[in-house]
Structure formats: structure tokens, C-alpha cells
Amino acid sequence: MSLLLVLLLAAPAPDYGNTQLPDPRAEAQARELMGELRCVVCQGQSIADSDADMAADMRALVRQRIARGESPTAIRNWLIERYGDYVSYDPPLSGATALLWATPILLLALGAWIALSTFRRRR
Amino acid sequence: MTSGGKTRWLIWVPLAAFAILFVVVATGLMRPSDTTVHSTLVDKPLPDFRLDPMVPGKPGLASADFGQGAPRLLNVFASWCIPCIAEAPQLMALKARGVAIDAIAIHDKGPAIADFLRRHGDPYAAIGDDARSRVQLSLGSSGVPETFLIDGRGRIVRQYIGDIRADQVDQIVRDVRAAR
Amino acid sequence: MIAEAGLGALWFAAMLAGLQLLLGVLALRRKDAAGEQAMAAIGPVAIVQGALVAIAMAALIAVFLNTDLSVKLVAENSHSAKPWIYKFAGAWGNHEGSMLLWVTILGAGGALVAWKERTLDRATHVATLAAQGAIALGFYAFLLFASNPFARLNPAPIEGQGLNPLLQDPGLAFHPPTLYAGYVGLSVAFSFAVGALVTGQVGPAFARAMRPWVLGAWVLLTIGITAGSYWAYYELGWGGWWFWDPVENASLMPWLAATALLHSVNVLAARDGLRAWTVMLAVVAFSMSMIGTFLVRSGILTSVHAFAVDPRRGAFILALLGLYIGGALALFGARIGQVRAGRSFAFVSREGGLVVNNLLLSVILGIVLIGTLYPLIAAGFGVRLSVGPPFFHAAAGPIALVLVAVMAVGPMLRWRQDQAEAVLIRMLWPMVAAAGTFALLLTLGGGMSVLSLLGLSFGVGLVVASVLPMTRRNWRRTPLPIWGMVIAHVGIGVSMIGMACDSAFTAERLVALYPGQATIVGPWRVQLDRIYPNVGPNWSALGAKLTVARDGAAETLRPQQRFFTDPPTTTSESAIATHWDGQLYTVLGQQDAATGRWQLRLWWKPFVTLIWFGGIMIALGGALALFGRWFKGWQQRRREALWG
Numbered sequence: 001m002s003l004l005l006v007l008l009l010a011a012p013a014p015d016y017g018n019t020q021l022p023d024p025r026a027e028a029q030a031r032e033l034m035g036e037l038r039c040v041v042c043q044g045q046s047i048a049d050s051d052a053d054m055a056a057d058m059r060a061l062v063r064q065r066i067a068r069g070e071s072p073t074a075i076r077n078w079l080i081e082r083y084g085d086y087v088s089y090d091p092p093l094s095g096a097t098a099l100l101w102a103t104p105i106l107l108l109a110l111g112a113w114i115a116l117s118t119f120r121r122r123r
Numbered sequence: 124m125t126s127g128g129k130t131r132w133l134i135w136v137p138l139a140a141f142a143i144l145f146v147v148v149a150t151g152l153m154r155p156s157d158t159t160v161h162s163t164l165v166d167k168p169l170p171d172f173r174l175d176p177m178v179p180g181k182p183g184l185a186s187a188d189f190g191q192g193a194p195r196l197l198n199v200f201a202s203w204c205i206p207c208i209a210e211a212p213q214l215m216a217l218k219a220r221g222v223a224i225d226a227i228a229i230h231d232k233g234p235a236i237a238d239f240l241r242r243h244g245d246p247y248a249a250i251g252d253d254a255r256s257r258v259q260l261s262l263g264s265s266g267v268p269e270t271f272l273i274d275g276r277g278r279i280v281r282q283y284i285g286d287i288r289a290d291q292v293d294q295i296v297r298d299v300r301a302a303r
Numbered sequence: 304m305i306a307e308a309g310l311g312a313l314w315f316a317a318m319l320a321g322l323q324l325l326l327g328v329l330a331l332r333r334k335d336a337a338g339e340q341a342m343a344a345i346g347p348v349a350i351v352q353g354a355l356v357a358i359a360m361a362a363l364i365a366v367f368l369n370t371d372l373s374v375k376l377v378a379e380n381s382h383s384a385k386p387w388i389y390k391f392a393g394a395w396g397n398h399e400g401s402m403l404l405w406v407t408i409l410g411a412g413g414a415l416v417a418w419k420e421r422t423l424d425r426a427t428h429v430a431t432l433a434a435q436g437a438i439a440l441g442f443y444a445f446l447l448f449a450s451n452p453f454a455r456l457n458p459a460p461i462e463g464q465g466l467n468p469l470l471q472d473p474g475l476a477f478h479p480p481t482l483y484a485g486y487v488g489l490s491v492a493f494s495f496a497v498g499a500l501v502t503g504q505v506g507p508a509f510a511r512a513m514r515p516w517v518l519g520a521w522v523l524l525t526i527g528i529t530a531g532s533y534w535a536y537y538e539l540g541w542g543g544w545w546f547w548d549p550v551e552n553a554s555l556m557p558w559l560a561a562t563a564l565l566h567s568v569n570v571l572a573a574r575d576g577l578r579a580w581t582v583m584l585a586v587v588a589f590s591m592s593m594i595g596t597f598l599v600r601s602g603i604l605t606s607v608h609a610f611a612v613d614p615r616r617g618a619f620i621l622a623l624l625g626l627y628i629g630g631a632l633a634l635f636g637a638r639i640g641q642v643r644a645g646r647s648f649a650f651v652s653r654e655g656g657l658v659v660n661n662l663l664l665s666v667i668l669g670i671v672l673i674g675t676l677y678p679l680i681a682a683g684f685g686v687r688l689s690v691g692p693p694f695f696h697a698a699a700g701p702i703a704l705v706l707v708a709v710m711a712v713g714p715m716l717r718w719r720q721d722q723a724e725a726v727l728i729r730m731l732w733p734m735v736a737a738a739g740t741f742a743l744l745l746t747l748g749g750g751m752s753v754l755s756l757l758g759l760s761f762g763v764g765l766v767v768a769s770v771l772p773m774t775r776r777n778w779r780r781t782p783l784p785i786w787g788m789v790i791a792h793v794g795i796g797v798s799m800i801g802m803a804c805d806s807a808f809t810a811e812r813l814v815a816l817y818p819g820q821a822t823i824v825g826p827w828r829v830q831l832d833r834i835y836p837n838v839g840p841n842w843s844a845l846g847a848k849l850t851v852a853r854d855g856a857a858e859t860l861r862p863q864q865r866f867f868t869d870p871p872t873t874t875s876e877s878a879i880a881t882h883w884d885g886q887l888y889t890v891l892g893q894q895d896a897a898t899g900r901w902q903l904r905l906w907w908k909p910f911v912t913l914i915w916f917g918g919i920m921i922a923l924g925g926a927l928a929l930f931g932r933w934f935k936g937w938q939q940r941r942r943e944a945l946w947g
Binding site: 135137142145 | 579583586587590597601602603605614617618621624625628629632633635636639640672676679680682683
């Protein structure tokens with residue numbers, strides 16, 4: 001991993017902050033990930049939608065790593081290791097987000113219960 | 124909906140939900156808001172990196188330079204960063220009090236850095252060229268200037284976000300001493 | 304002078320709002336001469352209140368148009384070199400001014416009800432005006448004590464600080480007024496509901512009286528959201544049209560509640576069903592508006608759209624929220640038991656479908672609310688996280704798809720009772736259309752996301768299902784409200800198709816070119832001819848002349864990078880070529896210092912305009928329904944006048 005990082009920094013690379021990857025499938029993967037990562041210096045934008053320099057740097061990081069074959073999950077985790085869950089717009093499943101992800105299910109259950117009691121009473 | 128038996132309490136659900144949200148939001152409002160993004164690498168080992176030199180006569184920076192037994196400061200700066208000018212005197216003061224400081228310069232060029240050092244002082248033992256912010260990102264830093272305190276074993280002990288103020292110098296010296 | 308007049312008008316309006324409330328209470332409690340006088344006076348008081356707050360708003364606009372720098376708000380937000388349209392619209396391009404606009408619509412709503420509302424029983428009408436006055440009172444207090452738009456600055460500065468260049472766009476003249484008219488217009492429905500809870504008169508007559516107000520506010524809110532989305536799309540320069548940003552969600556949540564409300568009020572008017580639902584939704588809709596206002600102005604959530612933040616103002620609004628929403632919900636709990644149940648209906652019936660519709664919309668509303676507030680909840684436990692599109696798509700997407708299916712089948716259901724088998728037969732063609740689209744898209748390959756795939760298929764199914772019943776009807780004999788429903792539902796389908804196409808078929812090209820070089824994006828050849836300087840009233844710019852061609856037909860696009868001095872900012876103005884089958888979206892970026900090449904961002908977005916075209920159709924459908932009922936009522940009154 002550290003060797004990879006050293007290689008990454010040693011070799012000259014195109015500015016992937018504002019250039020696309022040549023492989024369309026990799027680029028599509030990168031785009032999807034970029035839409036889900038938060039720009040840490042902006043007021044609530046993903047790195048895919050931001051003019052900030054740091055957002056361009058993060059885009060370059062994402063594209064380079066995708067080009068080297070890393071999975072989007074690995075890249076996301078690498079960033080979360082350094083910036084916390086804050087940097088991911090996709091809240092990871094954890095104790096802290098259990099309530100969040102349970103909300104649709106809970107609300108649907110409540111809704112179904114209301115529906116059933118509305119109609120059962122009518123019969 | 125009739126007012127019969129089982130569903131009687133249902134009509135109070137919206138009010139109860141609102142009351143809960145009200146309390147949550149009110150406490151959120153009273154809490155002092157901290158919108159700075161902190162690195163989550165505090166108390167973790169410094170990530171590996173190696174950067175080329177920026178100015179002639181001064182070595183580049185690598186992670187291996189840290190953790191050699193003595194704590195060092197790692198300053199993230201740039202010549203185009205205005206608050207970095209503001210903190211330059213404080214960094215010089217820290218150097219004068221025996222604190223070792225290295226730096227990485229982001230999105231910058233050698234001549235501009237040399238000019239900056241000439242004008243505002245040079246407290247650095249080494250400056251690494253982080254042209255594309257890779258190392259900055261790998262540290263969990265989100266802007267300039269920021270300073271990291273790395274202890275003698277190569278662990279990141281503290282992160283100081285923003286320019287270092289004159290009244291922070293004493294505290295930083297104490298932190299450095301404590302980080303042995 | 305004008306500023307003081309405006310402030311004076313505002314104070315007077317506030318006092319009249321208080322009087323309005325007092326008169327209402329008096330009229331409802333006293334059955335004697337004093338009560339009668341109060342009942343007669345409350346209408347005129349509401350009308351004068353509305354007129355006064357409109358005068359205050361006009362005064363603020365005048366002060367901005369004159370660039371009166373002795374007024375603090377003008378000094379902080381305007382500039383003498385700004386084009387007059389942005390001086391005008393800039394009056395509401397800041398917290399205090401937009402809050403004054405908010406309150407103006409509140410007052411205007413009450414005045415309009417007092418002037419035009421004639422069918423409701425006297426007591427409920429008075430209770431409604433009293434409720435409107437009560438709400439207005441709180442927000443007048445907020446304006447006067449915590450957000451005075453007319454505060455003076457002494458000495459006056461030589462020049463103003465200017466308006467954020469992102470706001471210097473025709474969108475500013477259009478989006479906030481329509482949005483607020485809808486958003487705050489829902490206060491009328493809220494007041495109706497509170498009034499009806501107080502007097503206990505919840506029935507078809509109440510629904511018929513409330514319906515045009517709900518429809519009107521909903522139409523305006525739909526237009527406001529659509530306009531806001533399109534503005535963000537062409538202004539921000541990255542081709543996105545919805546970000547699940549807290550402020551955007553703040554406008555979506557009232558819309559969801561208002562959509563459920565407008566269906567519910569129809570059931571109450573036509574079939575005397577869903578009484579409690581209708582009242583609850585009317586309360587929830589404006590509550591969402593107030594919650595949205597709080598989120599935008601309190602600073603507790605980070606957003607690109609947020610106004611200058613101040614927790615003290617946030618605390619004030621929160622207190623108002625507690626008072627009004629808490630009060631209304633408590634009133635609901637206490638009084639809804641008094642309201643007798645409406646007529647019964649089976650599960651498979653139009654009423655049943657609408658109950659399911661209400662439930663699904665409420666669930667989506669709940670998801671958006673919790674998702675928006677969750678970072679705040681988590682922060683209370685020391686956890687810092689972000690909730691964005693991945694959550695909302697995953698959580699609300701499937702439910703929205705089910706809702707679309709219900710929308711498709713709903714108009715085909717008979718009132719009171721229907722047969723499930725017969726309904727399935729009626730749904731045959733729509734299901735075939737949806738399945739066919741699905742199969743076709745699968746064969747195209749291309750790696751569409753599941754949500755886009757299903758969204759497109761369901762959208763097509765919805766369009767077919769909405770149009771199908773019309774093929775069997777006599778078009779000239781069909782009442783306008785039915786046309787309205789069809790067009791609105793088709794609009795939703797069209798919008799969904801647009802969203803899915805944008806998500807699945809957009810072609811993107813990020814390049815750095817020298818002048819003279821060309822590149823390909825989708826079916827287009829884009830050539831950078833030259834870079835040239837340009838100058839505007841309060842900006843200078845670097846523009847790119849692009850020649851874009853498809854199948855031989857060429858046209859010119861000129862994206863720009865604009866540099867403003869007050870405040871010093873750079874904005875990128877995108878250049879868009881709109882065709883029947885999509886838009887070519889071009890943006891000029893930075894020049895690469897090392898190579899001298901110019902950054903270009905190019906997108907070919909097939910059928911993306913359907914998103915907003917659908918939005919307009921939705922609003923149009925509502926407007927048709929509104930007009931149709933008004934017209935029928937007018938014809939009826941004329942007939943009665945003629946024939947006695």
C-alpha cells in the first residue's frame with residue numbers, strides 16, 4: 001500500500017482533476033463515486049459539482065486510483081479513514097446510522113398499519 | 124377516520140414526532156457549531172509518503188524523516204496563502220524555541236516558495252513539493268494553513284487548523300515537549 | 304424617508320395582524336352586538352393589513368432601486384453599477400428582504416381570503432382570518448425585532464458591497480416570488496384547517512372552499528421548484544439539477560404534503576371522505592414551509608443556498624415553530640375527535656387509492672425530513688456524517704416508483720368500490736407499455752442504473768395510463784378539472800422520463816484545447832474557435848467561441864468566465880444549445896498555466912428538458928383544474944343571475 005503511494009507520487013500523471021479516464025467504464029465508475037464524495041472545503045457539494053481546487057484534487061485522486069484498479073469502496077474507505085464519515089454522502093451502515101436506514105422501513109410499517117386499520121374498520 | 128378505540132392515540136403521533144424533533148433541533152441550535160473538518164488520523168501513525176524538494180539547498184520531505192525519536196511539526200502551506208503570511212512570525216518563534224518544523228507546499232512552484240521564505244522567514248528544515256495535494260489529502264487536511272504535531276514514534280498527536288496565533292505558541296511548545 | 308415609511312407601514316401591519324386575531328376571538332366567543340361588529344370588521348382589517356405590508360415591500364424595492372446606501376441592507380447587498388433588474392430582484396436576494404417578501408405573501412393571502420372567499424360559513428371564515436392574523440403576528444415580530452430590513456447605516460458608505468454574482472440572473476426575479484407565493488400561500492390552507500378545527504365544520508363545503516387556495520399555492524410552488532431547478536442547472540455549471548441540498552429539500556417537503564393535500568381535499572369535496580387526513584395534511588404542509596424557513600435561516604445545516612446565518616434568529620423562528628406547529632397539532636389532537644367520520648369506502652376504490660397515495664407521499668416526506676435532519680441528530684451524539692443523494696435515492700426511490708404505479712391506476716378506479724380484476728384489465732396497456740420499455744432498454748445495454756431503468760419504464764407506463772381513459776371520452780364534454788388531472792399526471796411521467804434519460808444517457812467530455820482544436824461529445828463535434836475578452840455592465844469576461852455541429856448543421860455557442868469586482872468573484876456562464884431531443888451544455892474552464900490549453904466541459908444530455916417541461920405540465924394541469932372550477936362557478940352565478 002505504501003509502495004503504491006510512493007509510486008503514485010513518483011510518476012508524472014495527467015491532471016485527472018479535469019480530464020476523463022480513457023476507459024469509459026472506469027470513467028463511469030469514477031463519476032459515480034465522485035458524485036457520492038463530499039467536497040470538504042465547500043458548503044455542501046459533491047466533488048463532482050464543485051469548482052474548488054481541493055475538489056479537483058480529490059477528483060484526480062479518485063480517477064487515478066480507479067485507473068490503477070482500486071475498487072470504489074476501497075477509495076471511499078481510504079478517504080473516510082482520513083476525514084471521517086463526513087466525506088461520504090452515502091452514510092455507511094453503522095450503529096450511528098441505524099436509525100436513518102431504518103426510517104423508510106419504520107415509516108412504511110406505520111403507513112401500512114394505518115391503512116390496514118382504516119380499511120378493516122370499514123368492512 | 125373515526126375516533127374509535129385502537130387508533131385513538133394515532134392522532135397524537137404527529138405532535139409527539141414534532142416534539143421530539145423540536146428538542147433535537149433546539150439542542151443542535153444551542154450547541155456551538157463547528158464547521159471545520161478535522162483529520163481523523165489523530166492518534167494514528169503518519170501515512171507513508173515521499174516528496175521531492177521544492178527549493179535548492181533544502182531537502183524534500185518523507186514520512187521516514189519523522190518518528191526518529193524527537194517530535195516534529197509538519198506545516199501545510201503555500202506561497203499564495205495569505206494566513207500563512209500571518210503565521211510565519213509564530214513559526215519563526217517556535218523554531219527559535221527549539222521546535223523542529225518541516226513543511227509541505229501545495230499547488231506551488233519553487234521560485235514562489237523561495238520568494239515567500241525570503242520575505243517572511245524560513246523556519247523549515249525541509250520542504251516537500253506536494254503539487255497535487257496528494258499528501259495533504261492523505262493526511263486528512265482540508266485547507267491551508269494547517270500544522271500537524273508528530274511525536275517521536277511517528278504518530279500524529281495533534282492537528283492545528285488555521286494560522287497559528289501568537290497566543291498559541293506557548294501551548295504548542297508545551298504540546299511538543301509532552302509529545303516525546 | 305421611504306425606508307421610514309416602509310418601516311411604519313410594517314409596524315401598522317403588525318398591529319393590524321394583532322387586531323385581526325383579537326377580532327376573530329371576539330367574534331367567535333361573543334354572540335352579541337360586539338361579536339357581530341367584530342365579525343364585520345375582521346375582513347376589512349385583513350385587507351388593510353395586506354395592503355400595508357405590500358406597501359412596506361414596495362418601499363424596500365424602491366430603496367434598492369434608488370441604491371439608497373444609508374439603508375444597511377442596501378449597503379450590504381447592492382451596488383450602484385448593478386443592472387436595475389438585479390437591484391429590483393436583489394431586494395429579496397438576502398435574508399431580511401426575502402423574509403419581508405415572505406410576510407407580504409402571508410398578509411396578501413389573508414387579504415385575498417377576506418376579499419374573495421364567499422362560500423364558507425361565517426364562523427369558519429372568521430376563524431380562518433384570525434388564524435392567518437396569528438401567524439402573521441409572530442413573523443412580523445421576527446421581522447421587526449430580529450431582522451429589520453429598514454435599519455439605517457450612519458454614516459452611509461460610498462458604495463455598496465454588491466450582490467453575489469451567482470444571484471445576478473433573471474432567475475432571481477422569477478424563482479423566489481413564485482416559490483414563496485406557493486410556499487407561504489399554503490398558510491391559507493393551514494389557517495383554513497385551524498379555523499375548521501375551531502368551529503368543527505369539516506365537510507364537503509369546507510373542502511370546496513379550501514380547494515382553490517390549495518390548488519393555487521400548489522401550482523405556484525410547482526412552478527417555483529421547477530424554476531429553481533432549471534436555474535441551478537444552467538447557473539452552477541456542472542449540469543446537475545437537484546442535489547438533495549437541505550434548502551432544496553425545504554421546498555420539496557411542502558410540495559409533497561401539498562400534493563397529498565390537494566388529492567385529499569378532492570375526496571373530501573366529492574365524497575365526504577378523508578376528513579382527518581385533509582385537516583392533518585393542511586397543517587403539515589405549511590408546517591413544512593415554516594420548518595424549511597427555519598432550516599434555511601438558522602445556520603444549523605450547511606448549504607450553498609443558506610442565508611447569512613445567525614443562531615439567535617434561528618432560535619426566534621424555532622420558538623415560532625413550536626408555537627404554531629405545536630399549537631395546531633395539539634388543536635388537531637384535541638378537536639378531531641369532534642369531527643364525525645366521513646362516508647366509508649372499500650380498499651379497492653378511488654378513495655382507497657387516494658389513502659394509499661397520501662400514505663406513500665407522507666412516507667417520502669418523512670424520509671426526506673429525517674434524511675435532511677439526520678446530520679444534526681448525529682451531531683448531537685458527537686458523530687459527524689453527511690446524508691446525500693445515495694441515501695435519498697435508495698430510500699425514497701422505490702417508494703416513489705410504487706407511488707407512480709398507484710398514480711397510474713388511481714384515475715381508473717371507481718369511487719366507493721371497484722373490482723380488482725376489472726382494474727387489472729384496465730391497466731393492461733400501461734403495463735405492456737412499461738414492460739416493453741423495460742425490455743427495450745435492457746437490450747440497449749449501456750449499463751443503466753436500476754433506478755433509471757425502472758424510472759423510465761414506469762414513466763412511460765404512467766403516461767399511457769393517464770392518457771388511456773381520455774381516448775374513450777368526448778374531449779369537448781370532459782370537464783377541465785379532468786383534463787387538469789390528466790395533464791398533471793402525464794407531466795409527472797414526462798418529468799420522470801427526463802430524469803431517467805439524463806441519468807442514463809448523458810455523454811460527458813472534459814478536455815483541454817488550443818483555439819482551433821475540436822473534440823467529440825455524443826453526436827456533436829465541438830470546435831474551440833477562439834478565446835476573446837468581453838465586457839458587461841458590472842463584469843468583465845473571457846468568452847469562448849465554440850462552433851458545434853451535428854449531422855452537418857452547425858451553430859455557435861459562447862460560454863464565458865465572468866469576473867465581478869463587487870464582490871470579487873468569478874462565475875462561469877454556461878452556453879446551452881437546446882434541441883427537441885436534448886441539450887448541448889458547454890462550460891469554459893481555466894487555462895492550463897503549463898500548456899496554455901483551455902479547459903472545456905461539455906455534456907450532451909438527451910431529453911433533459913423533459914424534466915422541466917414535465918414540471919410545467921404539472922403546474923399547467925393544476926392551473927387548468929383551478930380555472931375550470933372557477934369558470935364553472937362563474938357560469939353558474941351568471942346563470943343564476945340571468946334566470947333568477
